[in-house]
Amino acid sequence: MADTRVALCGITLDNPVIPASGTFGYGYEFAKFYDINRLGTFSFKGTTKEPRFGNATPRIAECPSGLLNCVGLQNPGVNAVISDELPKLKKVFRKPVMANVSGFSTEEYVYTASLLDKEEQVGWIELNISCPNVHGGGMAFGTSPKMAYEVVAAVRKEVKKPLIVKLSPNVTDIASVAAACESADADGISLINTVLGMRINLKTRKPLLANITGGLSGPALLPIALRMIYQVYEAVKIPIIGMGGISCAEDVVEAMLAGATAVEIGAANLVNPYACRDIIEALPETMEKYKINKLAEITGGAH
């Protein structure tokens, strides 16, 4: 029997498949399509202190093997998430869930993360440090090891649950950012967030996205994500959640060999709403094909 279980910061997942934040809403849409309790867990839409409508539209552009988005963290704000979304979520999802947290200042991160940390169903806090730091000149927290250290250390103090830091790939040296997060006592690293890109509308001769640039996701990212997972695995000892273009069970195995303990699946959910279910169903057969008995054992196998 193929054993697909993995342990993520002390919590055992039935399988390593985790829908990525921003591509799975709060789970209900998908709960109509299949039993989402089959998932390892899922990471819900990025939550901020205040409610956000996000950016103007168009927010989506097609790319070769991927898409750009500039949704801009649309969410009802942490208070509404706690009062409205989590109670509804509880009805369709019985497992611990991953709370994805964003912010534009260290205080916002701390505020939002510490509120979500107290929610029973929240199993992990996933701190998305790719947002521009409004007090730091707009440069994203995740682009410098120093800023990353500061925000992670501040959140760490207020958060008891496992703290996973989600890194931006738009950096020269992702391993040093990961190492900074580890030294600020993060419990895990998740990567990669989207790669900054843009498209231009040839008819209007203007950028296609209202926000000019957007984040690239989808299979186009896969080789970049694998390289970064591999690099970060050599730089830290804490577990890694790998993501970026993962679309099938073979990609899951590849990301785990590169160093991931679990994986997140983003864009694939949008084009195939059954993507995560299909991947979970294909895992045992794929494991057999590559002679894997316990999936957890292959993490980092390519090093």
Next chain:
Amino acid sequence: MADTRVALCGITLDNPVIPASGTFGYGYEFAKFYDINRLGTFSFKGTTKEPRFGNATPRIAECPSGLLNCVGLQNPGVNAVISDELPKLKKVFRKPVMANVSGFSTEEYVYTASLLDKEEQVGWIELNISCPNVHGGGMAFGTSPKMAYEVVAAVRKEVKKPLIVKLSPNVTDIASVAAACESADADGISLINTVLGMRINLKTRKPLLANITGGLSGPALLPIALRMIYQVYEAVKIPIIGMGGISCAEDVVEAMLAGATAVEIGAANLVNPYACRDIIEALPETMEKYKINKLAEITGGAH
């Protein structure tokens, strides 16, 4: 009549289409397929001071909408390029050619660039600063504005022909690297080189490439390249050669709207040896479709 001409650092090209270094050899292979004098120009294989065999094989891996390569600058060394390749090249190509130069120390860059600068047929020097700096701890020249400034300034002193600096996309802030090159008196910027990636062979559980990581090229890069061209266009006044995943005439227009004066085409030549000819032939029709009379006028049109 569609006017496809563009001026690149004082030299007029019949069209903005330039096969990218490393994907067009020294032109002969392609001269058998079509008249390469129809090209704007082309950038020949990266040349170093010493001959290099390059990395072990496998050097190539397939990716969604692209490929990884770790050829490792295989070339016969600058002296053989001058004595053997350029005379042969002259027989098949009548236009000024772009000499792509690589090195592992500032001295090597200066040595190679100044020798090629003296060659009559060389129209431009394209300085590829993505190579690891052996004296700078292995970090690539192109990853820090300071290192970029130093190598460009040193080469600039010895080179009379237009000096175009080719940037690596594997950086947090490409605009600042471009600005450093401009202030070191570069005449142009070309971007992007390949994005660092990797793939793993699931059967052997080892990295697929002998060199572990390789550079991603092909359509997967297009949105990343467009974003960087756009950013660099806002940061410098010197002309930009845009590249990264360009595969058809519409992509050429898109890169030019983002800020490119001309474009290079890399991976597309490998899967379709007629790619550049096909693009050149499609340009007039595409210009008509988007109501462009003079192609040169659209550069930066999306800003």
Next chain:
Amino acid sequence: MEERIFTVKSNKLIARDVYEIKLSGDISGMQRPGQFVNIKLDGFYLRRPISVCDISADSLTLIYKTVGNGTEYMSTLQEGKKLDLLTMLGNGYDISKSGSSPLLIGGGCGVPPLYLLAKTLVAEGKSVTIITGFNTKSEMFYKNEFKSLGIRTLVATADGSYGAKGFVTDAMVKCGDFSYTYACGPEPMLKAVYYASKASGQYSFEERMGCGFGACMGCSCKTLYGSKRICKDGPVLEKEEIIWPTQE
């Protein structure tokens, strides 16, 4: 939402750059007018959303204009080709609000969903009027199909090459009063109709989509009832809730 495989039965040019494609497959549950399908096309990452134009016993009719690479590719699909569709997407029009004499207004590629709507309203015994607007005669389609439903059918062309010269709103003034408005078309047309009609109504919007079923927040818009997703809470909005973006 359901994922279903359909087979191309026919795919033909019916006006300049406009194609009618008929697909056979399981159409159960797809009768609500104003809903759309999201089509996976080989070589494209995102699906393409197209409104349901008509439904028969076992087939689905869509009408699409070739505006880019995806729709260009669609126009090359041959009989027998299998397509993966997400079906029953969006809220669709609420026909219970139509009153006795509803006016339907469609512009360009906004016309198709009004066909199933008109057919459904006629079946409910309503007295239906439709105005369709096009740039020019060669782009016009489905005039006869609407006429065959036995409804009053007006056409406006911007250049006057067919029917009334001008926009759909120019034709509206000649229509007299009506109980309700159903509209679909480009945003400037919807806006003009909004200001030109006194009656209440429902307007169908377009937005670039990531998923088409409510997961990604790619298609959000602001309404007086809060932010809504065009793909899931729309594409049809009540006239009363619409907030027009201040800048185009």
Next chain:
Amino acid sequence: MEERIFTVKSNKLIARDVYEIKLSGDISGMQRPGQFVNIKLDGFYLRRPISVCDISADSLTLIYKTVGNGTEYMSTLQEGKKLDLLTMLGNGYDISKSGSSPLLIGGGCGVPPLYLLAKTLVAEGKSVTIITGFNTKSEMFYKNEFKSLGIRTLVATADGSYGAKGFVTDAMVKCGDFSYTYACGPEPMLKAVYYASKASGQYSFEERMGCGFGACMGCSCKTLYGSKRICKDGPVLEKEEIIWPTQE
């Protein structure tokens, strides 16, 4: 090199995971044994190199093993499907060096190019012997086709399920002397043949390719005559120039 469009005539399983595909199209200039074609497949970025196995008046036979996603996809291609091929790639075998009684040695997916080679040598009046090696009987193919050429045909299987038990080199010792060796197969087999045979010969190599026509330096190898590109200066190397990589 030439780019040509071929049409699938047939595509069938001939041994475990091994398919024979016949393509019709313009085969002029493709008669040189040991050359390969590079095939564009929908949904894959790089082309897939496959050796020419046989050529008839207007068709081309290839034999391929399903080892990954590209060849898996190839195995689903139906009659009538059009394929874009770069043809006449690589140097191919030089038959002028064969002498009167050449020995051909092929292992697994290295067997196919030897068929056209054998046919060509027979047509030149040579006395040809072929040894083909497989892991096991169910993977064996083309034994009868080689026999039909009227040549001496030996088969070795690693598990002894057919023919001589062992590797091609075990079968070689039973063959007596021969004038020249032509070999194609996995690198360990080529290396074993290299050390086992006294005669000179030509060996065909594989490498992962970017272009297949000499432009990218993706497939370089070191030889005693300098660095060579497997795709352009190979895939066939002279025995005398081969440098075996020191580590596997």
